[in-house]
Amino acid sequence: MNANTRKLLFLSCVSILFNALYVSSSNTTNSLLLNCGSENEGTDADGRKWEPDAKYLGGNHPQARAQIQDSSILSDVPLMDARIFRSEATYKLPIKPQTRYFLRLYFYPSDYAGLNVSNSYFSVVAAGVTLLNNFSAPITAQALTFAYLVKEYSLAPIDSDTLSITFKPSDKAVDAFAFVNGIEVVPIPGDLFGSGIMTGFSDITIDAKDSNLETMYRLNVAGQYIAPNKDSGGLARNWYNDAPYLYGAAVGVNRMANKTVQINYADLPEYVAPVDVYQTARGMGPDSAMNLKFNLTWMFLVDANFTYIVRLHFCEFELTRSNQKGFNIYINNQTAQGGMEAADIIAWTGQIGKPTYKDYMISVNDRQGDDHIQVDLNPSTLYKPEYYDATLNGLEIFKMSDQKNNLAGPNPELSAMLTKALAEEKQKTFQSSGVGIEGAAGGAAGFCVVAAICIAVYQRKRRDPNVESHTSSWLPVYTNSYTSTSKSTISGKSTTSSHLSTLAQGLCRHFTLPEMKKATKNFDESNVIGVGGFGKVYKGIIDQNVKVAIKKSNPQSEQGVNEFQTEIEMLSKLRHKHLVSLIGFCEENEEMCLVYDYMALGTLREHLYNTKRPKLSWKRRLEICIGAARGLHYLHTGAQYTIIHRDVKTTNILLNENWVAKVSDFGLSKTGPNLDKGHVSTVVKGSFGYLDPEYFKRQQLTEKSDVYSFGVVLFEVLCARPALNPNLSKEQVSLADWALHCQRKGILEDIIDPHIKGKINPECLKKFAETAQKCLEEAGTERPSMGDVLWSLEFALQLQENSEGSRHSTQVESSDISGEILGNNHETNLDSDETGEIFSQIVNPKGR
Known part of the structure; x- marks a missing residue:
């Protein structure tokens, strides 16, 4: 064999080896991203490429283009195009057998030409698992105050190289149809799910390795939002800040790992959670005596009659020895970790900077009206640790499929009281606006969001009659939940504002100009309590006895108009105990007003x-x-x-x-x-x-x-x-x-x-x-x-x-x-x- 032949053979072997490694790598890291209803490839806001869906779908099913793009949607892909199903239809997607996958379904319930999105009731079944049943994306989005929905599931391995996803319009609704904007299938390397301890029973474990799951919450505790393109293991997960789910006045303190502390995964796969999750933590504070007097508490709304995995992520980056810090973990007032087995992160990991996680199972039933999961941490005193403290780095909650292989929960429902209030608001809007049915529907949809928030408060008050009747300190309206990057009404075309997005209009109550004049006694100067670049601020009374502050924009001031828009776009997405709450707005006859909670003690x-x-x-x-x-x-x-x-x-x-x-x-x-x-x-x-x-x-x-x-x-x-x-x-x-x-x-x-x-x-x-x-x-x-x-x-x-x-x-x-x-x-x-x-x-x- 001459030298040239040997070189050619060597290069051929290297090429074969490279291709084998590439194929092996692509099988574990490549994802399938479908921009449903689009004929072209596209790139999303995170730089990920999406392909058309037609070749994976049997039959002839129309496509549609959303007529309105909500301000929270940063890219057309994958939300502005939709695939419409008037009859049952199935996607056939190539997968690797015996591999667990994340399946994400994207829904943007906006206006589509020739379609009434309120008629979209449908079911979705994937690999024999019922993911959604009689599902209404508009109702769900309105109740959760999201512009769009991303439903994430983790499907157990199947013995097939094809994943079937079937969309079927409901038989119970008139003119029902199904739709989807995007489908994402991401292989999970290794085994992300194992066994977990049943809360309240330290000797009972449940194997989740072969379970089908739905992601309910995924939080980077005390840390910033982590985008899909910054997730570990190529899993493209969203990790959100935990602040909106903190329950009560004691929110602890934020901690961040020193730059000298390196996060060392050791035998823990890096795809469990990104480094950023383990570099921040919420703790109780430096005063041990004070820490014994309160709990760190998070509260989450969930569907009743399911079992959930509560995954808690830990990484100690301050202490170096076991028994320096020990704490108890309670889930729905049941001991998950405590007593003789109190949580001790260093005892679990053996070293500083090494992450770990613990899975706990909890069954939530409706026998007592339960529809929430409450997580509490407090210091353990049993072994007299050096510091009385508790910390948490990350939190995930997964719903497990039931015995019928079902993950579908009900659509949100309004109580009788709120349904009546919604009808009254709809009638009121119809009478006062004079813009016909579409205008009334838009106003009612905006009210529906507020009503949905009231439901959450009502349910909480039902459990705790002493709670105050406001939402800001319990479960604030949150720009980022696991299902969306923003919130909006799904009311379609706006007939109330030329300056504001559907997002802003949907999250705020819409006041008429006569209501503003009545509240302020026709903007009487005696009610002026402030003046700024935007115009004047008035003290007002709405709903007979509710004090409010009304900021009236000066039509002649461009600064005022711009600030009006910015303020409502910002505050419509935010609710927090320490941010002024925006109640609503008025834009009519070139008059623009913002209505806020009245702050009785003024400025600092x-x-x-x-x-x-x-x-x-x-x-x-x-x-x-x-x-x-x-x-x-x-x-x-x-x-x-x-x-x-x-x-x-x-x-x-x-x-x-x-x-x-x-x-x-x-x-x-x-x-x-x-x-x-x-x-x-x-x-x-x-x-x-x-x-x-x-x-x-x-x-x-x-x-x-x-x-x-x-x-x-x-x-x-x-x-x-x-x-x-x-x-x-x-x-x-x-x-x-x-x-x-x-x-x-x-x-x-x-x-x-x-x-x-x-x-x-x-x-x-x-x-x-x-x-x-x-x-x-x-x-x-x-x-x-x-x-x-x-x-x-x-x-x-x-x-x-x-x-x-x-x-x-x-x-x-x-x-x-x-x-x-x-x-x-x-x-x-x-x-x-x-x-x-x-x-x-x-x-x-x-x-x-």
């Missing part, structure tokens, strides 16, 4: 200086700062994309009658998919004195710009003086510059508000001042995250309370795992009508 600034009101105590100031920090932290981490407020200041931190702080005024807020690249280039906007100098110089906006502004707020709270005071000497005009100078010189106490001077614990003051100083670092990369700021402020409050011999007013007794809020029980010695008729930045009548 009103209680600091240039006011006749009693001065706030130091402890109350700390509590207000912590509340505002929680709201900002939610904006930065709780949504799919970081939301930057861009105008953080003391006049945009409002106080309700119980002194609960709420961040307001989102007219300048920015968000976008490119923030993970570091910044957004944008025209500089904000308020001088609070403006991030790095942002001002480079016009590159990051969440650290909010951190800078909040640092100014912290010094404003401490010193009780404006951020800018031109009447002072040159070096003292800017509070940020002057406070940093005094801090570095060690004379900060000289500029502290005399009302609180001498009443602050020295260690608390040191921690607070250090936190504010770090927020004002010149370079944004040197500033802490809002999560770190929040942790530092909570620690400062604990130092203050320890010195006073008191306990935190917002903590919950460890025996009280109902999540009852105790943080709003401060006595208020101010009459709300006389002292707090302020809504937004009204101390400065010129606005921004």
